[in-house]
Amino acid sequence: MKQADIVIIGGGPAGLAAAVSAYDAGNRNILIIERDEQLGGILNQCIHNGFGLHTFKEELTGPEYAARFIKQVEEREIPCVLGSMVLDISPEKVITYTSSTEGLVQVQAKAVILAMGCRERPRGALNIPGYRPAGIFSAGTAQRLVNIEGYMPGREVVILGSGDIGLIMARRMTLEGAKVKVVAELMPYSGGLKRNIVQCLDDFGIPLKLRHTVVNIHGKERLTGVTLAEVDSHGKPIPGTEEEYSCDTLLLSCGLIPENELSRNAGVEMAPVTNGPSVNESLETNLEGVFACGNVLHVHDLVDYVSQEAAIAGRNAVAFVNGQLKHHGAGIPVSVSGGVRYTVPRTIDPENMDDTLTVRFRVGAVYQNAYIDVYFDDKRVSHIKRPVLAPGEMEKVVLRKSDLLGQNIQNIKVEVTQG
Amino acid sequence: MKTEIRELTCINCPLGCTVTVELHDGEPVKVTGNTCVRGEIYAKKEVTHPTRVVTSTIRVKGGAHPVVAVKTRTDVPKETIFRCMEAINALTVEAPVSIGDVLMEDICGTGVELVATQNCPKT
Numbered sequence: 001m002k003q004a005d006i007v008i009i010g011g012g013p014a015g016l017a018a019a020v021s022a023y024d025a026g027n028r029n030i031l032i033i034e035r036d037e038q039l040g041g042i043l044n045q046c047i048h049n050g051f052g053l054h055t056f057k058e059e060l061t062g063p064e065y066a067a068r069f070i071k072q073v074e075e076r077e078i079p080c081v082l083g084s085m086v087l088d089i090s091p092e093k094v095i096t097y098t099s100s101t102e103g104l105v106q107v108q109a110k111a112v113i114l115a116m117g118c119r120e121r122p123r124g125a126l127n128i129p130g131y132r133p134a135g136i137f138s139a140g141t142a143q144r145l146v147n148i149e150g151y152m153p154g155r156e157v158v159i160l161g162s163g164d165i166g167l168i169m170a171r172r173m174t175l176e177g178a179k180v181k182v183v184a185e186l187m188p189y190s191g192g193l194k195r196n197i198v199q200c201l202d203d204f205g206i207p208l209k210l211r212h213t214v215v216n217i218h219g220k221e222r223l224t225g226v227t228l229a230e231v232d233s234h235g236k237p238i239p240g241t242e243e244e245y246s247c248d249t250l251l252l253s254c255g256l257i258p259e260n261e262l263s264r265n266a267g268v269e270m271a272p273v274t275n276g277p278s279v280n281e282s283l284e285t286n287l288e289g290v291f292a293c294g295n296v297l298h299v300h301d302l303v304d305y306v307s308q309e310a311a312i313a314g315r316n317a318v319a320f321v322n323g324q325l326k327h328h329g330a331g332i333p334v335s336v337s338g339g340v341r342y343t344v345p346r347t348i349d350p351e352n353m354d355d356t357l358t359v360r361f362r363v364g365a366v367y368q369n370a371y372i373d374v375y376f377d378d379k380r381v382s383h384i385k386r387p388v389l390a391p392g393e394m395e396k397v398v399l400r401k402s403d404l405l406g407q408n409i410q411n412i413k414v415e416v417t418q419g
Numbered sequence: 420m421k422t423e424i425r426e427l428t429c430i431n432c433p434l435g436c437t438v439t440v441e442l443h444d445g446e447p448v449k450v451t452g453n454t455c456v457r458g459e460i461y462a463k464k465e466v467t468h469p470t471r472v473v474t475s476t477i478r479v480k481g482g483a484h485p486v487v488a489v490k491t492r493t494d495v496p497k498e499t500i501f502r503c504m505e506a507i508n509a510l511t512v513e514a515p516v517s518i519g520d521v522l523m524e525d526i527c528g529t530g531v532e533l534v535a536t537q538n539c540p541k542t
Contacts, residue, residue: 047488048474053432063488063537150486175504194435198428302433
């Protein structure tokens with residue numbers, strides 16, 4: 001059996017940053033396992049700009065951002081196997097993968113970093129009634145077809161869901177000559193970044209219909225049209241509000257789900273809201289020595305934050321291999337209230353914290369002039385006013401080790417309240 | 420003097436700051452709400468001569484992939500976006516292509532280069 005200190009599952013932005021960080025923390029026995037024939041993950045098809053302002057202080061496209069990290073991996077000569085699909089991770093950290101060149105391979109790891117990313121929610125998970133013709137794609141599939149394969153999936157487009165990929169594809173299809181008729185969003189707010197509403201929809205006069213959904217799909221061989229309807233406050237279509245749109249293409253941008261089949265099979269405990277592993281301050285799961293970072297942990301809207309998070313996982317994996325990551329019990333639980341849906345991490349052991357720890361979270365609704373509060377037990381320790389908080393934009397609070405160490409704190413609470 | 424207030428969403432980075440511009444006779448005089456200098460530059464441009472970076476793909480002959488990603492090196496006037504797309508779609512290049520290769524010196528008279536943002540090795 002092959003041996004490696006740290007095996008990283010996935011060679012996208014999270015896996016690459018974790019590998020570089022683990023190397024720079026001193027480990028020289030790392031293996032990246034990537035399913036695709038090239039490193040970079042989903043960034044390779046995200047050809048639009050806007051990546052890397054935090055990390056590189058300049059605005060890059062997805063492939064350029066990926067190339068910077070791939071170069072760092074290559075300079076360090078970190079081994080990676082491409083075209084290799086991981087089939088299983090055992091609780092004993094034996095990784096089984098298969099490739100057309102190596103066949104079935106097993107690797108015994110000392111530490112594992114889960115960096116498999118996420119998947120789009122497919123039509124089957126949305127319960128849209130109607131026929132099942134050709135012409136219905138997830139937005140990411142259409143993005144791959146246009147940007148990597150060089151095909152246009154259609155000419156007259158309706159988009160369901162206003163996630164960032166849907167917004168980006170509204171612009172991309174428009175630039176390539178398609179007519180994007182409407183973007184329908186079930187919720188009363190967009191799930192995408194504001195800048196994408198402006199530069200992908202407003203720039204091209206594409207209407208965004210909030211509180212609308214697709215209630216019927218028409219066409220037997222190829223999609224010929226969809227029916228949109230307004231929904232009530234419970235998300236139920238309101239009779240009499242139906243409108244027909246003729247189109248040959250329906251793109252779905254209705255959310256992303258962390259890709260955790262491998263994690264679950266290995267016995268990794270999942271967090272209920274994120275659909276990602278439940279992790280501590282070191283981004284370690286309930287399985288000692290198994291870490292998670294990037295979109296497999298929780299869906300991010302900024303790759304820069306994925307890179308930062310992955311670097312922490314990489315460093316902690318090295319600390320674990322070196323026997324420096326101590327486990328002192330369950331850690332302080334981080335609870336949420338008043339509009340905060342979840343936090344990452346979910347527990348904090350102050351002993352293992354860096355000087356500061358970034359706790360990331362999302363809210364469940366749009367808030368204006370709201371406060372982000374942090375409580376240590378019953379004591380409010382921070383109170384920050386924010387003009388706008390939205391579900392589509394990940395938020396953070398920063399905790400200091402010196403405030404937590406030796407204080408015998410039983411609970412940390414992150415709360416958002418209306419001002 | 421005619422005073423006008425316009426509210427914009429800055430598109431420079433994912434923060435998406437809401438920026439308010441005060442215009443006197445159509446000239447921006449005051450920008451508020453931005454959290455960095457990019458926001459001020461964006462807001463002043465957006466109310467006078469809006470610009471965008473265009474990203475797309477061009478056909479590659481003999482490459483490992485059928486297309487390679489490209490961008491205008493800097494932003495171009497917004498009204499030239501569709502003309503830039505026509506020029507991009509009319510172009511085919513030979514593999515190999517490397518990140519940063521200049522594929523057009525001056526796209527549509529904007530004075531801006533079209534550069535590759537992806538590597539495309541030969542097959």
